[in-house]
Amino acid sequence: MKPKILFIMHMPPPVHGAAMVGQYIHDSKLINGEFDCHYINLTTAKNLQDIGKVGMRKLFDFFKLLRKIRHEVKVVKPQLVYVTPNACGGAFYKDFVVVQMLKRLGCQVVVHYHNKGVVTRQDRRLDNALYRRFFKDIKVILLSECLYDDVKKYVKRDNVFVCGNGIPSASIESFVSAPFDAAFPEDKIPHLLFLSNLLISKGVVVLLDALKILKEKGSRFACDFVGGETVEMDAAMFQAEVVKRGLEGMVVYHGRKYGKDKEAFLNAADIFVFPTFYHNECFPLVLLEAMQHRLPCVSTTEGGIPGIIDEGKTGFLVPKYNAAILANKIEFLLSDSAMRQRMGEAGREKFEKEFTLEVFEKRMAKILKICV
Template identity: 40%
Template sequence: MKKKILFLLKLPPPVTGATLMNQYVCENKSLDNIFITQTIKISYAQNNINLATFSWGKIIIIAKILFKLVLQILTFRPDLVYFQISPLGFAFYRDLFFVTTIKIFRKKILIHLHGKGIDNKVKGSSFQESLYKFAFKNVHIICLSELIKNDIAYVYTEKPFIVNNGIPQKTIVKTQENRRLARLLFLSNLNRSKGIIDYLDALEILSQKMIPFVAKIAGNERDYNKNSILQLLRTRNLTDQVEYVGAVYGNEKDDLFIKSDIFVHPTLNEAWGLVILEAMQAGLPVVSTFEGSIPEIIDDGITGFLVSKNDTSALANKIEYLIKNKDESIAMGEAGKKKFYEKYTLEIFEKNILKVFDTILK
């Protein structure tokens, strides 16, 4: 008899790395051949801007989800509940209600962690420590990488599963043209935590050194909007070299990768970074930071370069190196593309997540 899995998952909208990966799990057709599945969709906001804001409407949504959860446990009778928990803030306390409810009915729980910050949260707070230990007691946990598993080492004594994220394969064909100007790309939500200011400061350094380049910024408005980005460009005398193109999706986003030479992602807070996989698939060398899982994704000096967070001088130096050493830059991009197809495709992710389900329910 097939085992039953209940998915309790945040799904788009809005589109985030976590909701996108949750959607991939739900749409994994190979699961239907082995398990019987049901899904409770969680969505608290229609866009990224409202994602972190409080509203009474969200309280009503939480109550409805709790009701659906209890109903599904009683009627569907799952052998396992798969849940992507939010690791920090109000969202963690909210998700703790769901975990507690599942535990009351003595159901197996598989928690998929797509964020980080727990280790810092529990330091110096016995109350926070007790909450996380309760949430993670007698449950199975998936972490995104070997590096990220250290984030829960203090509150989770078992060995977590490690499943790297993956994205769908696309046919992206880049042509190597003889260009006078290197083309740089920053693609992310315009949050301070994504390193947009460090990116602009590094470009200012390159401009002052007369390094030839053009650059684009793409992403949804968040902490910064179009007007504030344009103002930041003006104060750095970058308006002739840097263009903000707004949010991009689908073919428009693919075209940006195709028409770029170097991908720059100087993030200050990241658990994984799906956009890095997109850049690798497109054959771009990546300049990023020693943050979250990124040192596992990017092989420093082989598929790109890593710098310390907020080190704009080092960031500028690495970008300059790639601009001046085009053949090596191309070779790094090809090495990254090879690593993508070896480790980070959606097919590989689906096989690995299936192994986890099978291990727990065998």
């Protein structure tokens, strides 16, 4: 008989990195073929804006979730329970209750982190005590070896597995020149692409500052910003920042794009730039998408990103918040098309080797077999 596994994980909606990976696991023919799989959605948020908020409705939903988990454990009697918890804050306290209940029910637990922040709270007396109980007698899956420092106070390295995320391989058609309503003429000006919501912590302003430096140095470029508006920055606020730096005509915000519309921007780009300093950034799937499309990537040393980008081979890693160094690395790529092509090809090779959905599924199935 196949080993029984109960997956308690985030799945869409809302759509975010951890939820998408949860959906990939849920839909995986390999994982569902190797194990007798049962699924519970850990999400209590209705949309992205609802994440992190506390209210009576969410509290009621959480108690419903606990009852559902208890019932499923008693009926299924899983040999392993897989959980995707939050690392810190109020969401951790919720997930702490879930994991402790599973332990009391006699379950073997493996937790898969898509976020970080344990190290930022471990010196608080309450959190330290909770972390010691939380991590006792469980296995941990991390997205990158770089992230072990976040939990090493509580987890021995022998109890940690590393499983980088993967994404579906784009169809051949998506790499063929697609209709692209570009705001710039079809000349040889290199296109930079930023693909994320308009959040300060994703590096929007840092990138605009770097582009101002490049313009003042005489660099020729066009930069497309693709992603959703946020409370921090909407389209009007973004345009005001563009005007303040004199970047009109060189920088254009296109809003949120999906599917073929998003693929068109990836196809049209020459360089992918993602100067994030988001405190919860672990393993940005947008970097995998860029590598899949043979784009050299310029990003930061945040989270597990150093495990994605090979410095000087598939792109560049720059210090967080540093617009001058970011501009310098972009300038290298703008001035050398051969370097862009070499890095893009190396990125595509690494994607095929490490970050396809098939590779992820095989790696995850292997880890689950060890944990059962």
